Amino acid sequence: MVATGLVTRGSAAGPAVRGTALALLSLLALSPGCGDPQRHEYTINPNGSGKVFYQVENKYLLPLALEPKLIRGRAADVVPGAVTTFLKKSRGVVAWKDVSVKSTAASFGIRGTAYFDDVSKVRLYLQRPFSLRVARGEEGKWLLESVNESLHKMKAPRAEPEEEVPLEQVSQFWKGELERAKQPAGFDVTLVDLTVNLPGPLGQAVIFKPIEGKNAVSIAYRRHEFERARAEVNADIEFLRARQKSGLSGYPIEEINEKLFGVKAMPSATVTGELKPLFDYKAEVAAAKEAFPQVLKNFGIDPKDLEAKTEAAGD
Secondary structure (H helix, E strand, C coil), X not given: CCCCCCCCCCCCCCCXXXXXXXXXXXXXXXXXXXXXXXXXXXXXXXXXCEEEEEEEEECCHHHHHCCHHHHCCCHXXXXXXXXXXXXXXXXXXXXEEEEEEXXXXXXXXXXXXXEECCHHHCECCCCCCCEEEEEECHHHCXXXXXXXXXXXXXXXXXXXXXXXXXXXXXXXXXXXHHHHHCCHHHCCCCEXXXXXXXXXCEEEEECCEECCCCCEEEEEEEHHHHHHHHHHHHCCHHHHHHHHHHCEECCCHHHHHHHHHCCXXXXXXXXXXXXXXCCCHHXXXXXXXXXXXXXXXXXXXXXXXXXXXXHHHCC
């Protein structure tokens, strides 16, 4: 089974707004656009280090990467800017390998393998799956779990409160989205999934599905199914009222997962038996770092320019 990316939550950082209603309404802007296939395949060692093959094809990536001076230039001129934006805005990566681009009239795609020393720190640019982390579960078992970083208690009200969108208006908006989502022809039906290669035999899994013949798990669904589940959750006025009363803000991903997968939880998986590294992390990282200057040269990117832009961006 080919690994591809799971899209189950919005960006970890949403707009600073007061009121659950406005935060929920703003989620639409945080979601990936239609026709944005993603692939993720994580290979994780016992200590949480590892690598992830990542591929994203997104019609919004190229415009986001354009610099004003490049808009009037040739199409080829935007590639260095797009790749630089992708690399500098990806967090928790210690080395890259096999970075390549695919450009068409309608979209721009990037693929590559990212190495990390701690999976919990990985935040790839334009990545929309939940964040992963490794911990010790019951009886000390190796545990892979996802985290909804967008969920938090709202901060204290400001001195001058911002105007809130009425919950009824939010609910009505999502009811309209629900009707649209019932007609797949109007939505992206791309299959998106996430695969994780585990450092030992699979024990128990929640939402994750075992891959036959491998110590690995995956999740898969079609994008319009997610949109329908999200709309069903946010169209429920009673849910919106309860959420506002609780003071919670952020993506209601557990409720969405319940609609999508039948389980109100975040995905997780445990490993039983002996833990073994899946690859020589130090050797592969060293080789990737040695080859990386040539990768940048192929795209016409000066390594110093990449470092300078990364620092200036504050990302």
